[in-house]
Amino acid sequence: SAVISQKPSRDICQRGTSLTIQCQVDSQVTMMFWYRQQPGQSLTLIATANQGSEATYESGFVIDKFPISRPNLTFSTLTVSNMSPEDSSIYLCSVEIRGAAEETQYFGPGTRLLVL
């Protein structure tokens, strides 16, 4: 498994501003993912972030709105840009552990974002 931390754990932001969320893993992982969980809903994949390459975004998500960095194998950031109240969600990062006994995604504790 993996131990994943996120910063900040929660934030209240004003419309039009941007917030950068950090995700730190206690071991080197190739694949990291960013999800959004809107209030009362399931998880939606925003993008896949592999070290050394551009992030791959899912339909409905664009780099200008959700720029992602992946500078090394233990760290990634997601920025929510030009925020609006519709961006109020929980943002979760996850990592992929692959191998004969794994092939599982492990999730961070999430960042709870409220946009006013």
Added chain:
Amino acid sequence: AQSVAQPEDQVNVAEGNPLTVKCTYSVSGNPYLFWYVQYPNRGLQFLLKYITGDNLVKGSYGFEAEFNKSQTSFHLKKPSALVSDSALYFCAVRTRYNFNKFYFGSGTKLNVKP
């Protein structure tokens, strides 16, 4: 298209009784199936998974799930529920065709009453 269905928004059980949280899936190819639990104000915690082999999978906290290929189901079960099991449960599936992507169900809220 790949999808996961959790037909019950909420399941209520009394402490000590058996519990079942239902999950059905629709995928192309052989599925990899997962259950996660989300406690209030927490991230998702991995419970168990089915990749191949024995259809009955045992996981954390006494939970188990049974893969049923003919019914395309992967129901989560526990013989005796605890109040502390009250949480939001998510079923998820992935396939070799799009291995990077997890498809999550809508979630089922489990309420265990003392």
